[in-house]
Amino acid sequence: MSFYYTIPVVVEAELAEARRTLGAGMARILGYYEEDGAKSIGQVERALAEGNAAAMVIPAHTLKGESRQFGAKRLGDLAEAIEKTARRCVEEHTSPSEVAAEVAMLRGCFSETLAILRTAAAPHSPATSQAHPTAVSRPSPFGSGPRTFGRRTG
Numbered sequence: 001m002s003f004y005y006t007i008p009v010v011v012e013a014e015l016a017e018a019r020r021t022l023g024a025g026m027a028r029i030l031g032y033y034e035e036d037g038a039k040s041i042g043q044v045e046r047a048l049a050e051g052n053a054a055a056m057v058i059p060a061h062t063l064k065g066e067s068r069q070f071g072a073k074r075l076g077d078l079a080e081a082i083e084k085t086a087r088r089c090v091e092e093h094t095s096p097s098e099v100a101a102e103v104a105m106l107r108g109c110f111s112e113t114l115a116i117l118r119t120a121a122a123p124h125s126p127a128t129s130q131a132h133p134t135a136v137s138r139p140s141p142f143g144s145g146p147r148t149f150g151r152r153t154g
Helices: 012-050 054-069 073-092 096-121
Strands: none
Touching (some): 012 054, 012 096, 054 073, 054 096
């Protein structure tokens, strides 16, 4: 069993922060995440099949960042491992085959993650009503500016 299965699929506190930040727009942003994630996974899988480490870097990086915005820890960590290994393979001019197991886990992990996120985004989901009105806000690990999700605008 891979150690990735010991990592939570979604960190509830981070998901709650995303729900709070996105509000009613969460379902729409989740749709973008679903499209972009599927595209990134396809690109990573093709790059692995072709032995092209350079072609893995950007889609793995994108999947990592977008996943972590929703608190999707397991998928973010998988994508990060793929990205780091692909970068090293580019520098060393080696095949990215050593991350084949991680790449093979991406689709299943993505599906599991989406199921959790869709439930959280549902308008009358118990998950959306769990936020406590007196919860203490913690500083964002992404800096002091406004937190953004999904596709870039402007």
